[in-house]
Amino acid sequence: MYQKSDIEILVATMNQSNFDFLEAMFLFSDFSQFNILIVNQTDENKFLVSDNEKIKVFNVFEKGLSKSRNLALQNATKDLLIFTDDDIIFKQNFEANILDSFNTHTNFDGFRFQFLNRKGNLAKKYPTTFQSKLSQFEILNTSSVELVFKNNSLKRVAIKFDENFGLGTNFYMGEEAIFVSDVIKSGLKVGFVPEQILSHSQVTTGHKTAISKIYFAQSAVFYRIFGKMYLFWIALKLIFDLKQSKINFTEVVHLFKQAQKGKKAYVNATKL
Template sequence: MNRSTLDFLKPMFPVHFSDYSILIINQTTQGNLLQSGYPGVRVINSFEKGLSKSRNLALQNAENKLILLTDDDVEFTPDFDENIVKAFNNGCEDFAAIQFCAEDKERNRLKSYPSKNKALSYLNILSAMSIELVYNKEKILGSKLRFDENFGLGAAFPLGEEHIFLGDLKRAGYKLGFYKEYIVRHSNDKNSDKIPFKKWYETLGSYYKRMFPGSYLLWIFIYFGFNIKQGKLSFFKVPFAFSYFIKGKNSYLQTK
């Protein structure tokens, strides 16, 4: 994050940010520390790099029952807090995490969502975004599970940290749900669009091997098939993509 003032918080919230309980994980340097003069806004200046490291530090130090791990470039909807509380009080009290809806800055939905509230399947998890997710602190801390620090921006494999975390929770028997209410606005730019072809498929190889250890090949062929159908991957490039995928899978195995 590397912030030196709290000004970035002003456009994020529907009222002044001091009305909320906020924990900022400011990944910075010794000479650029962030401080807060607001009782409800706490700051941890961290000298480690990596999104998953930041997420884990936030989970460890969160004080409230519900945790929204968000980015610093989002805008919350006017009733985001009411929608979150309503979801967790509407039969979802024992859920470890709930996915909500996001819209772009023009108030259009950011992507397709299920038509009704439901439990999250593994397929649903693969399309979840971190800005849509709210966690139940009691369930998360009780699970002893944390974000895999090999994944996410600033790590060896720069994507998939939230999917892997949700997948770990689901495999451990924790409930995950989708609630059809909007809580956040964000641009529809995708980090994946900025990753070169070779690096993208290498990262996918590590990601699918970590996410689905015994069935990663099935999932990658599903991914290939979908992208070929959508015109995002040509048949000519499939052998190259697959070789990069295997290389990424092997790179992940070397971290274990």
């Protein structure tokens, strides 16, 4: 049976020199009672130093969210790994939902959970019941802060985040969808649990970005996951965005061309 001491929280952050951000993340619990591994992307003048044996800190000078995630994975030592950022708030007793899920469904390697938005509502349209596997749409809709995995399972299949994707790269989104897709393709079992473990107050990167840049990056994500079928997913996205009035018909040709440019840019980048 997994216990609280088996959980390790992997935090990606930038330019931190004190632990005030942890106080904000753990409003409803004492962060010093958890195993926490922090990757702090910073410079020589702004180091974060821990004197608590439960809190490990890696100050690094490289940029890129996926690089931070991978460094955390490489150095994680506990059994259950929570991926998270520095701008979330864990719910009270969040760990109970995680432990119950892994102790009840012992044959699963990881789970996707729910999170709340700044208004206290579900951040997305989630399934309402436990899911033994994720659909392609659910994989594409995954956020890293929803994910918890068994450390040994990830090490066994040697899966890591694709460093071509994520904040700090030309393809600033989709790294979590690619990660989950790779994990499932490797044979690991990933389910969905309809329980909230945290709230996230900020608007997601995709909602703050010009639509043309979204199609540029999203196309690369689709190609990375689906290969030649990426055009089908681009077409599906165009149809969905039209129905949701996120775009209009006059933009379709331009956005399709942007999608093709994104795919081409990713192919060229991987040849280097």
